[in-house]
Amino acid sequence: MERARAVVVGGGITGASVAYHLAKAGWRDVVLLEKDELTSGSTCHAAGLVTQFNPSPTMMRFRRYSIELYQELGVFETVGSLRFASSQDHMMELQRGVSRARGIGLDAELISATEAVRLMPAITTESLYGAVWMPGDGHLDPHTATHALAAAARELGARVNTNQRVTAISISGSNAVESVNTDAGPIETEVVVVAGGIWGPQIAAMAGAFVVSTPVDHQHAALLAVRGHEMPHDM
Secondary structure, three states, X not given: OEEOOEEEEOOOHHHHHHHHHHHHOOOOOEEEEOOOOOOOOXXXXXOOEEOOOOOOHHXXXXXHHHHHHHHHHOOOEEOOEEEEEOOHHHHHHHHHHHHHHHHOOOOOEEEXXXXXXXXXXXXXXXXXXXXXXXXXXXXXXXXXXXXXXXXXXXXXXXXXXXXXXXXXXXXXXXXXXXXXXXXXEEEEOOOEEEOOHHHHHHHHHOOOOOOXXXXXXXXXXXXXXXXXXXXXXXX
């Protein structure tokens, strides 16, 4: 029987990241399982926006690390981001957030409505009280980023198996994981990481676990450039 220290189920960007970080932490015997191809689930529908601003300093540190990792992998494009204030109260809230961001060393600036329009000519100052400008933010292609993480995980010794579906998870009498059964055979392991996105509850149920998951719809708007009002690429 094949053996792994940990089995990660799900080949989206979360699963690839978990496999990479486990391997980087010294867990050389890690297997990532994906029932189809990498990014064939919800990852391929992501917008790919990577921002650092957040009410929680811990989350901002986490997001800063993510950007540093994506830069190291060569998949990140820095273009900056704007977060708008539509009321005076919202502006004060953003001001507090900027103070927290600067407190942990992030490059964050509270700017006026006029300055926001200069950076993004497609908007208007009407009902705009100001904005937060984060020059270090940017975007990436989720498909490319996932494959880069998977490749980095492989270089560290992890195995990435696509087109291999998990069919069951075997549990011992003491309620511990014994193995993960797949359509290509069982893998003996004591650790299973569920990174299956909307299929997460189904995978967890194989081990008798109940996981709450709420799918969320997202709407993306792709805008064509209006001549004379093009957004600056390098801000």
